[in-house]
Amino acid sequence: MVKKSPLDPTGQGFRVNGSPSRRSVIKGVGAAAAVAPFALSAPAVLAADKTVRFLNAEPSVDSVRAMRFAAAQYEKETGIKVQMDSVPGGKAFEKLQASIQSGRPYDIATLSFVGDVLLLANEKKIVPLNSIISKYDWGPRILFPMQGDNYWYPYDYNLCWINYRKDLYAAKSLREPGNWDGMMGNLAALTGDGENQLRHGIVHPIGSNGAANYTAFGYMWANGVKLFDDDWNVVLDSPDILPKAAEYLDFMADLTQYMPPSPMQSDWANLVGDFQGGIISHTPGTGRLIDQMGLTMPEKAKQVSSFLFPSKDGKKFAVNHGYDGWVVLDTAMTDEALKFLEWFSDEHLINFLHSSPVHYQPTRLDIYEDPRWTSHPAFETFADILAMQKRVLNDPDVIIRSIDTEGPEPDVRAGKVFRSYALPEMIQDRVLNGTSATDSVRTAAEKIRKIIAA
Template identity: 45%
Template sequence: MKDHRNSRGLLTRRQTLLGAGSLGLGVALSGLAAPAVRAQGSRPIRFLNCETGKDTLAFFASMADEYQTKTGIEVIVDSVPLDETFTKITNGIRSGAPYDVANVGYIGQVLMLADQDLIVPLNELTDDYKWGNNILFPIDDKVFWYPFDYNLALIYYRKDLYEGKGLKIPNTWDEFVGNSEALVEGRQRGSLFPIGSNGASNWMSFAFLWADGVKLFDDQWNVILDDDVMRPKVAAYLDFMARLYPTMPPGALQAGYSDVLSNLVAGTVGHAAYAGRVYEAAARDNPAMAENLDIMPYMDSSGANKAVSHGYDGWVVMKTDNTGPAMDFMRWLTTDKIVDFLHTAPVHFQPARLDIYDDPRWRDNALIKQFDGQIEEMHRLITDPSVILTSIDTQGPAPDVRPGKVLESFVMPEMLQNKLLRGMSSDDAVTAAAAKMREVIA
């Protein structure tokens, strides 16, 4: 394969994407060709959904019936878990029966689809609105997806225990460790941040680094985790996690999303990270605990900066012989029906579009009213330019698949494991992580 490089000696985005085999897909997209756009009729619109909550599935069934009644066009909704969606998208293209609209959960996958001319720009749906920070990921001013929500990982804490112990909201890592240690009492543990090689660790455990100004890449896509500026910061983070680890319940290595959620809802940990679904689950299963949980951003080592761990979901429109009707459907979904959709998980589906926060239809929801204060804080975190909003897969100078490769290789959780479980020095753990990052993006 010819090594296409730009004037700075960097691999071009196309060359990088053609060589990508990560982001939930075992094969690259380079063998896929966009279906020809032909005269468009009224064939069914095929919609791939990865939001599988009971209320969301019921919404899509009702929505499909309503749209067919309104337009005469059938909408066929297939629903699968997020980690299966990209394979479903590519299999549909290969089989000659592509989806018209699809739910995509990683920006690297959007980039791969756009680079192969398999999806169409959605500026006509996005340009009329204001959006939260770091969510549209434009490519040459073209927006190729419609982000419907943020899934920010925030730190939840037991405000009743804080009041009982006389604790203050921590601004530094030392203060956070001190509060976590103060909340260890019998079976009650001080904190839970996953350290296993899984998505939960990638999402929940590293925003402390972002708050402290750590970056994985420079503007030329060189790995800088172990340079003279980043290395001491990352080593200090590992030392901080080594102090925090004894406050966690047994099994942090195996902890996944459901374990963290269940511990928060049960109230067995003083601190843990998750998105808005915590409030929905607690309101349903443990209402007293729902009232005792509050949120805070991640803090840095010195008390200067705050961060949240990025998470997001969105829709793409595939380039098919049905793109015109699909765009008409998406216009209806993202205007007439967007509030109804967001209400299927009203706290978890944190709006990416800023006008929705002022929409009285959206505000007219029991859970949104119940957790109004927390929702206002979530709103602030995506609009305050001083809050660092990033994640492993959104690191780097521009949207790209290379951070996604780092995400899926679990380099960062392995760095934690080397420190906390294998007894490696912090410096050596940083060196090993940086070496593996260079290997996986090569």
């Protein structure tokens, strides 16, 4: 029997503060929400047949195969067809908006940004999933209820940590770093190592892009930096936080000596390709890298392990938060879409998660104890990483944070900061422009105040 639990076990509510206007919400989520402003008011059309239209934003071959297998099984059992359309994750919200504008909205869709969920819920384009959510026991910082209603079903944590080569560590008798000095020492030991054809230690994108937002700030969260207090006041440059943020920027400046040239131009492809090609010995990212390597270079994949972003003093560690989930839209097929999602959750979710088992870290706590989940071969090959994933959910010394979930509750203000790239620009001021760390922090804090006031 599946345990029941409160909808928000961490107390991190997700509400529409002051019922923001449609204009302010659309501005808040940035460019992705700029698709035809009248799109949100387009009328839904009646379903011409018994087909649930599902916008899937997990386009890998194995994930699509798992989804289509479930859809075929559901049609066989119920007579309801589930049409799967797959797009890259970064295109999902744009595609969903276009479907609403056309008058044929998808019935279920994948989203990866709580600002997009907020936009659609505020416009009453998606429906609550309370009856499904309440059936399960959820991990921390993953449900985002809005005024008591849960509008999305999160299926993976998508956390960002540091991947590294165990064989290279063993050859140099290195240990996983417990603080920034240890990190620097390991990078120095493995940089310019001609025997293993490695020339650099790590890559951290610092350009104004999503890769920097996602992979560059783990050390900052570990060091105790916050952007807002409980009243949405910017505290980045406060007496308590500024020194910690400045330490982080100086550390990032020191890290660049162990990075490939031009970190401003580094992006997602470098995080994966440079590591697979032996150009770097460490890379920030998720388990997706490991799952991909398991398919194309399985022996090298076995040499990959991971550790968390350490703080300067080693007292705290962090992972950068990420997540993916499904929403159900208000359409003529809503009832059928809800039935399918609940059936899929009970019958086929684990099979879907197995399509990328290290990357798709479960959000439901009951799955961790399900023998179907732990039967996957990855639990033997990558036992250390999968054990770490489970541990971080309840370890008081591990911080789970991200730019877009900063603040007392998920809100368009954090979304604005995320889309503005104010924090990558803070790194650029210190690393590229030679601005002092404290001045770079103060400049970023002022930018954030103007962004959230707009």
